Amino acid sequence: MSQRRPPRVGNNLQRLRKEKGLTMDVLAQLSGVSKAMLSQIESDKVNPTVATVWKIAQGLAVDIGTLLGGSGDHPRRFTVTRSDRINTLDMDEEGVHIKTLSPLDMVEDLEMYLCTFTPGGNLNSSPHFPKTEEFLTVLSGKIRVTAGDNITECEAGDFIAYHCDLPHSIANIGDSDAVVHMVVRFNKRNLL
Amino acid sequence: MSQRRPPRVGNNLQRLRKEKGLTMDVLAQLSGVSKAMLSQIESDKVNPTVATVWKIAQGLAVDIGTLLGGSGDHPRRFTVTRSDRINTLDMDEEGVHIKTLSPLDMVEDLEMYLCTFTPGGNLNSSPHFPKTEEFLTVLSGKIRVTAGDNITECEAGDFIAYHCDLPHSIANIGDSDAVVHMVVRFNKRNLL
DNA sequence: CATTTTTGTTTAGTATAATGAACAAAGGTA
DNA sequence: TACCTTTGTTCATTATACTAAACAAAAATG
Structure with a gap:
């Protein structure tokens, strides 16, 4: 279902980039998005275009929804139905x-x-x-x-x-x- | 996994809007995105911002991935494993x-x-x-x-x-x- | 320590996304 | 027919996403 607040791409991007051990420079080359843009996106200073986010997702080799949707933390479930x-x-x-x-x-x-x-x-x-x-x-x-x-x-x-x-x-x-x-x-x- | 080509939001948007029987005007009110923008997006004349796409998704009451990822047609499967x-x-x-x-x-x-x-x-x-x-x-x-x-x-x-x-x-x-x-x-x- | 390299941020300029208003085209009603 | 209403497109302007280059701040190397 649809989320409540507009997607904060910044946090997700930084997390994913760090997880893969990539620097902004190499991700810039991999994705074709300027290093400056990456920096501004990570600090939520801009409102990126879907084309830009898509290119970044390509560079990270993840689905675009991963960059947008992922909320980071989540509740854990444990339910038993007798x-x-x-x-x-x-x-x-x-x-x-x-x-x-x-x-x-x-x-x-x-x-x-x-x-x-x-x-x-x-x-x-x-x-x-x-x-x-x-x-x-x-x-x-x-x-x-x-x-x-x-x-x-x-x-x-x-x-x-x-x-x-x-x-x-x-x-x-x-x-x-x-x-x-x-x-x-x-x-x-x-x-x- | 990640798609091959940048998302064409236009087709998906038009399809979903028509499916729900909405006019550009009412969707503009529902989403807070100008009617003009909607028109330009549907005809792929612009490269919308994720914030814009998100607002439209809200207006349509669908997930943002629906607007971006949806490919329309799909292959059908029928497999049996003995x-x-x-x-x-x-x-x-x-x-x-x-x-x-x-x-x-x-x-x-x-x-x-x-x-x-x-x-x-x-x-x-x-x-x-x-x-x-x-x-x-x-x-x-x-x-x-x-x-x-x-x-x-x-x-x-x-x-x-x-x-x-x-x-x-x-x-x-x-x-x-x-x-x-x-x-x-x-x-x-x-x-x- | 000084110096180079590596990584991220800020700035200035340009391209373009987004808007409101004007415009066009197609129904609907008299 | 003329006249209004409804729906979508185009235009002019503003706001801003995006880039390259300059800058800053570490980390590495001598």
Whole structure:
């Protein structure tokens, strides 16, 4: 999501530059940005252009978001969600039980589920936002995964990864319960 | 990782603005950037300042990286890794078997493992890079998770999330095998 | 110590980002 | 048609990002 205050490139730049043991002079050569500019940016005396920041990022061999977004310090998390406190969504008609492992507010672009399919159970999903990916680990049973034109049948221990901005579905094609661990990774850009 | 060419903000801006059904005038009010500037940026006639781009991102209620990085189209993936092709790492002395579900080159900042702990098995990890997080789903058995000062004991069905830029460990404290699904989410900034 | 080298800051000049206002072009309504 | 409204572009001016060169302050070398 979008940050609260305008990015302070200065601190990030200095940190990254020091981390890589670069002097302003060599970074100036590497990036094509004048040493003077680097100095002024690090001391937040100017309001650099995106082109300039991009060139610096190239010189540092980092993503441009690293220079802009990185806040330096961050809070640390340690949360436990007990089995009996985990939200369960029962879709009896489809023969699917979904446990939402990760609270929605936990990570902005990651969600995790534990899905149990009764024999014949089927989970159909509409297309998600562009670039969204799903990662499945089959824990038990036998399933068929469909995503767009692709289709595959998998058993316990198999791992499937696919982009899911097309209609996709998971079906239990065995004669016992199938359990699947599912990770959905959204693209931040599309969360509003 | 870092892009090849300097960001063309123009296309992204126009796309996002149209998507939200905004006119240049109202976006100018929302963002505090003049309508004229918006026009010039959209037609790539200028080289905007990060402060300006940030204000526009605020007005659009999107992340600044969305305006800069977004490439629009993307390739779609559908890969299956069969159980017998999955790499297994045996650490017999610690009593841990790790199956690397996600090939390393698959997602730049996500890794997934299936870990089996024999009774007494223990997995100690050095601190990862800042902001790295781990998400555990206990599939069977009873484990103790330690991260920095935090410690907890969990059983099948529980879910644990924690930042792991401090030393951390997972130990099987039950008398049967424990199986844990682990998701590690790195921070792009630190991948080089 | 004096002297050179290395690293970062400040200054002066130029290129250009950003603005408000005027302008143009396309609908909408009578 | 004429007339207004809405949306985007162009113009003239101001503010400032960016550069090269001069400067300062250490650190290294003799």
